[in-house]
Every structure is written in C-alpha cells, then in structure tokens.
Amino acid sequence: MAGADVKVSSQTATRMLQALSAAGWGCHQIAAEIGGHGHHISELRAGNQDLVKQSTASRITAFFRAREGSPNTGHGAKRARAWAMKQRWHTAHCWDDIVTDRHPKCRDQCFGVRDIDEKIRALNAKGMPDTKIAQALDRTCSNITFRRRAMGIPAVRKATA
Incomplete structure (x- = not known):
C-alpha cells in the first residue's frame, strides 16, 4: 500500500x-x-x-x-516534573543503559525518590513547611506533601502570632 x-x-x-x-x-x-x-x-x-x-x-x-x-x-513545567518523579521517570542523561553516573547537566533532576525523601526529611526537621521545601527543591507543594505523608512525617505547623 x-x-x-x-x-x-x-x-x-x-x-x-x-x-x-x-x-x-x-x-x-x-x-x-x-x-x-x-x-x-x-x-x-x-x-x-x-x-x-x-x-x-x-x-x-x-x-x-x-x-x-x-x-x-x-x-x-513543575507539574510535569512532579508527575515524572512520581512515576520514577528520569531525563535522558540518567538512563542507566546510556550512562552509569549522574550526568552533571541534569543535577537536581536526576535525584531519585530516596534522594528527594532524604532532603524533605532534613528540611522538615529544620522546621521548614512544605511550601518552603517545595521552593527549595523546585517541586510542587502537593508533591512534597505526598512524599512527606508517605514517609509518615508530620507537617510543620506555621507559627501563630
């Protein structure tokens, strides 16, 4: 045909x-x-x-x-990256069968779920709320809240005046 x-x-x-x-x-x-x-x-x-x-x-x-x-x-862009992170998709620089180490061009984009979880845990322990953690890690607030809840970490309450 x-x-x-x-x-x-x-x-x-x-x-x-x-x-x-x-x-x-x-x-x-x-x-x-x-x-x-x-x-x-x-x-x-x-x-x-x-x-x-x-x-x-x-x-x-x-x-x-x-x-x-x-x-x-x-x-x-943040929503697309958050969805990719949830699905455990990585940029082309991080494909295991192409390179074995994290590629310097993609830095934070290459963080796996464990790396992000460790950062969330550390920033939460410093008293940082989800919104500030999301800004620091260039993620959506809902993604940070989801990851924090999955780890069983309580939310940081905003200080009342």
Whole structure:
C-alpha cells in the first residue's frame, strides 16, 4: 500500500516522552508542537501502546532531539516534573543503559525518590513547611506533601502570632 504510515514499536518514543516529562515538558505542550493530541501522547508516554505510527515516532524524536539538555521552565513545567518523579521517570542523561553516573547537566533532576525523601526529611526537621521545601527543591507543594505523608512525617505547623 503506497503512502501508508507503518506502525513501529513504541518503546523508544515512550522513553523519550518520559524523559521529556522529567525535563518539564507536558503532554499537551508536546502535542501542540508535533501536531498530535495530548491524550494520545499521554497514553503513549504511559506505555499503554505497543505500536505507534512511524510519522508520530519521527516527530517525537525530532522534538526530543531539539530539546535534549534544555529543561522546560514555562507553564506546567513543575507539574510535569512532579508527575515524572512520581512515576520514577528520569531525563535522558540518567538512563542507566546510556550512562552509569549522574550526568552533571541534569543535577537536581536526576535525584531519585530516596534522594528527594532524604532532603524533605532534613528540611522538615529544620522546621521548614512544605511550601518552603517545595521552593527549595523546585517541586510542587502537593508533591512534597505526598512524599512527606508517605514517609509518615508530620507537617510543620506555621507559627501563630
């Protein structure tokens, strides 16, 4: 069939989308740039599709290569990074089969859940509330609250005047 869009394995596209999320790129931002739908990108990123059209995989690869090493700091970036952290997705610099050590370009983005938990525990012990911890670690407040509760650490109460 001439001109047909062949289906290929989605594994590479899924991994690239997960790395983009860890760098702060949301599904709707990616979809707007590559000409797709946010829901489709979300399903693909979650690994819910075994196959993807070759043209879609090519557009994802081009988007990934153009933004590799440049984290998103715009609207929705913190939310995308928080979701990636919850899912334990890392930037491409941290892929185990590509590099064995944390890459210096991604520094804090490469922190695993244990590293973040240790930082949350330490800052909480210093009397810092979740909002300040979130600012210090460049995370969302809801992410910090979720991690703190999962560790069984009580919230720091704001001082009353």
